[in-house]
Amino acid sequence: MGMFDRVWIPCPRCGQPREFxxxxxxxxxxxxxxxxxxxxxxxxxxxxxxxxxLCRQPFEVPPLPVTCNESLDECIRRIVREELMxx
Numbered sequence: 001m002g003m004f005d006r007v008w009i010p011c012p013r014c015g016q017p018r019e020f021x022x023x024x025x026x027x028x029x030x031x032x033x034x035x036x037x038x039x040x041x042x043x044x045x046x047x048x049x050x051x052x053x054l055c056r057q058p059f060e061v062p063p064l065p066v067t068c069n070e071s072l073d074e075c076i077r078r079i080v081r082e083e084l085m086x087x
Contacts, residue, residue: 003027005041009034011052012059012084018052020045020061035076039064042076 004027008017017033024044032041046063062083064076 003029005030005032005037007032007034007037007041007045007061009061010084011055011057013057014052014055016052016054018050018059020048020050035073035080 002023004021004023005025007020007022008031009020010017022037022041022044024042025038025040032038035042042064045061048061049058050061051058062080
C-alpha cells in the first residue's frame with residue numbers, strides 16, 4: 001500500500017469537493033484543499049482529470065502558472081478564483 005497526500009478540489013460546476021491523490025513531495029498522508037497545498041503536490045496532480053460524484057461533470061486540475069509577479073500561492077489562488085467565477 002503506497003503513501004500519498006490528498007488534495008480536495010471543488011467541482012467547477014457545483015462546488016462539490018473531489019479528491020485527487022498526489023505522490024509529489026513528502027507524502028505524509030495529509031489532506032489539502034486547493035490551492036493551499038505544497039507546490040510539489042500541486043505539480044504532481046496538474047492536468048489530472050476526474051469526475052464529480054454529485055453532478056457527473058468531468059474536470060481537469062488546473063496547471064501551475066509558469067510566470068507570475070505575485071507569490072506562487074497568491075497567483076494560484078487568483079487563477080482559481082478567476083476560473084471559478086467564469087463558470
